[in-house]
Amino acid sequence: MSFVKFENVDLAYAPGGALAIQDVSLEVKEGEFVAVVGPSGCGKSTLMKLISGLRMPSGGYVYVDGRQVGGPLKIVGMAFQNSNLLPWRTTLDNVMLPLEIVEPYRSTLKKERVRYEAEARQLLARVGLAGFEDKFPWELSGGMQQRASICRALIHQPRLLMLDEPFGALDAFTREELWCMLRDLWQQQPFTVILVTHDLREAVFLADTVYVMSKRPGRILVRREIELPRPRDLDVTYTDAFAGHVHELREHIGRVRAS
Amino acid sequence: MKVNLVKAAPWLVVAGMFLLWELICVGFAVPEFLLPAPSAVWKVGVEQFEPIMMHATQTFITTLAGFAIAVAVGLLIGMAVGSSPLLYRAMYPLLVGFNSIPKVAFVPVLVVWFGIGTVPAILTAFLISFFPVVVNVATGLATLEPELEDVLRSLGASRIDILGKVGLPRAMPYFFASLKVAITLAFVGSVIAETVASNLGIGYLMMSASSSMNMPLVFAGLIVIGVMGVVMYELFAFVEKRMTSWAHRKPDGAA
Ligand SMILES: Nc1ncnc2c1ncn2[C@@H]1O[C@H](COP(=O)(O)OP(=O)(O)O)[C@@H](O)[C@H]1O
Ligand SMILES: [Mg+2]
DSSP states (O other): OEEEEEEEEEEESSTTSOEEEEEEEEEEETTOEEEEEOOTTSSHHHHHHHHTTSSOOSEEEEEETTEEOOSOOSSEEEEESSOOOOTTSOHHHHHTGGGGTSTTHHHHHHHHHHHHHHHHHHHHHHTTOTTOTTSOGGGSOHHHHHHHHHHHHHTTOOSEEEEESTTTTSOHHHHHHHHHHHHHHHHHSOOEEEEEESOHHHHHHHOSEEEEEOSSSBOEEEEEEOOOOSSOOGGGGGSHHHHHHHHHHHHHHHHHHHO | OHHHHHHHHHHHHHHHHHHHHHHHHHHTTOOTTTOOOHHHHHHHHHHTHHHHHHHHHHHHHHHHHHHHHHHHHHHHHHHHHHHOHHHHHHHHHHHHHHHHSOGGGGHHHHHHHHOSSHHHHHHHHHHHHHHHHHHHHHHHHTTOOHHHHHHHHHTTOOHHHHIIIIIHHHHHHHHHHHHHHHHHHHHHHHHHHHHHHOSSSHHHHHHHHHHTTOHHHHHHHHHHHHHHHHHHHHHHHHHHHHHTGGGGOOGGGOO
């Protein structure tokens, strides 16, 4: 039983115009960690919009949790390359923003504020932001902002976490730290993750399954299962098995470029 | 030392200007009916303190009334225009066209509708000062990042939610910045209307003083308007800073 399912999905932004993605079929199991890689402009963000119901497919079907997607889903959390934290809110208040919107939190927030706040603090502590709850976003480093942004995406306990190049703007060291943070969050309390990235090492290190997309119009070229044992440590990135996966994916991307 | 100089500089400039003005008037023996010296203006100001204050109060209240209407109407139109691209396209030419009409041209119309008195002055103050509020609120609302909108919509946020959680807070620095501009414009509007269509207020006082060649009193009126304008501007600048400190952030509390 798949949690997310695409059946021959096409999408054109303008009715009758050029396709952004074409004939995409894929299946994601509940709790699976999926990475999507592909050249810039190939429709990765478009894929995210289809899954979250922000866009309707021009052709084909999108199912999430057994139902056809017909509008914005409320069981997803999203984070992007830009943390998009609100500068007038403290880190804690930023993280709690979804609770002001999503039911059942929304209607119980007044009564249960103390409990929800404790949960938010706990989540921030899990990503290493204990002590920064009352700081404003501009007082945090880029990596910390991204951690907070991922907390905001998870606070309402979504079943599906969608990350669109979340670590793209970070330096290499910070990026690896955040890989581990995300790995730990996911391993402690599994949810389904769809991660869009252009970093093949990131995809192989984190994901169970990697999809490679072609350049526009985006199609799925390859699906690769990464059978590296879990829990994975950063050391795994220096093994031959790891390098082999990265290499193979790189070759597909190379072919995408050349074609 | 440096900080003190920065703080004192505006006062020094004002004092210097008055001094220069006094020296020119005394040095060149400028007749009082052309340009009264600051000392003569001060003398009239002290002698006629009570009537000046009475007219100043009238102008002040008129201005605040017009300004309050401008803020309310400006916020409403700004929110409507800023949150709906359709309304934006539809209203923009009308608003720009309206803004380019000199507001003094409305005064005769207002006099016909409401007679001589306070109402035309309030409405002129309103007409002249609501446009900056509209433009700033609309601009602030229209700068929502598409990704942030995606985050919120994917949570099931309604347009009202997005407006309340993100749009309005984001527009607040623009809004408060527009208040500074609007309050000074409101003074312009009420004084203009008072000079032609009232028998109360600083504008009226100056008009009647100039017709009896009482130039020191005219200048006393000008200075009173200037002082009220500066005080209100500074007040709203302070409020702006207080309400939107996140937009004036400086690292490590060096604000
Ligand atoms: N809102 C939009 N309207 C029209 N075209 C769009 C829109 N968003 C994306 N596109 C187009 O769709 C294609 C895929 O974009 P996107 O999904 O953002 O790519 P990626 O995230 O892989 O870089 C691009 O060619 C882009 O120009
Ligand atoms: Mg993208």
